[in-house]
Amino acid sequence: MTPQEMDKRIVRYGELKPCKTAFIDAHTPGSDQKENFTIIGGGVSESPDQHVHIGIPHGFNIGAAGQPPKCRNSLHSHRTAEVFFVFSGRWRFFWGRWGTAGEVVLEEGDIFNIPTGIFRGFENIGTDYGMIMAILGGDDAGGGVIWAPQVIEDAKDHGLVLGANGKLYDSKKGQALPDGIDPMPILSEDELKQFPEPATADVVPNFVARYWDLVALADREPAKVIGETGKLRDKPGFEVDLITRGSASETMHSHDRPSVLMPVKGHWRVDWEGGSAVLAPGDTMSVPETIAHRALPSMTGEAALYHVVSTGDPAGLTWVPK
Incomplete structure (x- = not known):
């Protein structure tokens, strides 16, 4: 393979193209300064604005999240693995239905194999812009993101609606759900009971590795x-x-x-x-x-x-x- 051909398979940090409207919490105060990056694979972005750097299937997806201090990613879950390693900054990861079941703080180089099937979120608690790199299991990344009910409700109050087709519609841009497309259903209480709430003592020894x-x-x-x-x-x-x-x-x-x-x-x-x-x-x-x-x-x-x-x-x- 020539250097020119291989160069197409290298994504330079300084050339990453962010999307600021990737997910349903893009307008929600406290989460509205996030930048999402899809580096390899289709990712799980809900926005047509998301740039994909390398679309070749690998059996997993590679993405990243960049956030200024005090910015957080809202509570969500995935059907497949989500592994983060901290590239820069200091980050607090939290999990559970309300984000109160447990938490851990990670520094540069630390890696977290977040247990599948639990609600999780994260925030930059450092003093500068921070970046975390993500590995998502499967080529289709498990079919998207499952949001905690309060995230969907909060987003609606700020103009964003997620359709059952997994796409975002922004009323601030004059968009509305197309005919025949219902809003993404909110999980019922019985469904919410299926999401585990492991304690920190159960998660950290088995799912966190320090750099x-x-x-x-x-x-x-x-x-x-x-x-x-x-x-x-x-x-x-x-x-x-x-x-x-x-x-x-x-x-x-x-x-x-x-x-x-x-x-x-x-x-x-x-x-x-x-x-x-x-x-x-x-x-x-x-x-x-x-x-x-x-x-x-x-x-x-x-x-x-x-x-x-x-x-x-x-x-x-x-x-x-x-």
Whole structure:
């Protein structure tokens, strides 16, 4: 593959195209300054304004959320896995029907395999604009987002209505639900009872991995972060490894499915049959299946990157209520 062809599979952090109207809470005070990014795959955006950087199916989606301080993402749920790692800033994640069942604060590089099937939200509690990168299970990301009832009600008060077809309609732009399209139904009390409310003590040990712990584990070989044998044992349809300077290998290798490289720290030179490229923190690179490649730090100093590859497993539930 030529460098020109591969360049189309690299999304530079500085070239990310945000969407400020991606979801139903885009006008709701406290959530109206969010920027959403769809990097790989179709994502779960409810807006036609969302730009997709790489539409090639990978078995999972890669996205990102950028938010200024005190901005939050409203309570929602997914039918498949949602994994975040903090690229910049300080973030509070919270979950439960009202967001009060539990919470955890994550710093740069920390990763959270949020249990599927629970309502979750997050907010930037740092002092500057922050970014979190997201991995969503499945090529269709589970068919969209399930919103807590109060989020839908609040959005209606600020001009946004979500149709049962999964699309947003903005009354501030003169839009209305088309004929034959009903509003997205609000979950009933019986349906809401099916959403677990795990305590923090149940979630953090099993679903959160701290960056510096992973760096220590990856001193000689890549640390399996998420996978059947990972620090966070799960089979969400993909595996995540952390690779550092000490565990980067000069040996060329390939996968039978596309893989994704996402630097957290340092600059990385990726070599493949046909060329090479240098990735900086925040960049995302999709390596085609069967292409032999390797990733090595290209400068001195701290160096770490997350590596994601599909396993072909069903992108199913990760949280099973006790």
